[in-house]
Amino acid sequence: MTSAPQTAGPAETVTAEHPHGTWQEPDAARRLQLLRSAKSVAIVGMSDKPARASYFVATYLTSDSSYRLYYVNPRISEVLGEPGYASLQDLPEAPDIVVAFRRPDDLPALAEEAAEVGAKTLWVQLGIHSEDAMQRATDLGLNAVQNRCIKIEHGRFHGNLHLGGFDTGVISAKRQQLDA
Helix, strand or coil, X not given: CCCCCCCCCCCCCCCCCCCCCCCCCCCHHHHHHHHHHCCEEEEECCCCCCCCHHHHHHHHHHHHCCCEEEEECCCCCEECCXXXXXXXXXXCCCCCEEEECCCHHHHHXXXXXXXXXXXXXXXXXXXXXXXXXXXXXXXXXCEEECCCCHHHHXXXXXXXXXXXXXXXXCCXXXXXXXXX
C-alpha cells in the first residue's frame, strides 16, 4: 500500500493551480489504506480536559492502536503522561497523519504547516468542514480527509466500534485486528 496522495481521476483536470487535481473525499478503502499505512499521528488542538473530543480520541488511540501519538497545543505541557508540543515543527518526527480539532478558518494554515513538516495526511475531525483547506492540502500533495472521526474510522475498520456503543455489523469469532 502506498501513502501517496490521490491523483486526479479521468474526469478531473490537473492544472497549475491544482497540480494534484481537485480534492475528492477519499472512499472507505482509501481511508483504511491511510490508517493502515500510518505509524504516527499528531493531534492538533489536543485538550487536557477529559470531556473534550480530542481527549477521548487520544485515549482510544493510546489503547487501541500502535500509532506513536503527539499532542499539539501551545497551552498544554503534558497530557495523558506525554509531553505537549506547541506546534508541528516541535515534534521529534514528521507525523503520518495530522488530526485537526481546530476551527475551519485555521485549517488552510494548518495544511501549509503539515506540508512543511512532511506530514502525509491532513485529517479533519467530524463536524468540521473546510473545502478551502481540503483543496489546499491536496494542492500541497497531502491526502485530505474531512468530517470524519479518526477514532470511529479506526474502530470501524479494526472491528472494535462496539467498545464505544456502536454496532459494527460484523459477526465474527475473530479477535479485533490491531495495527501492526
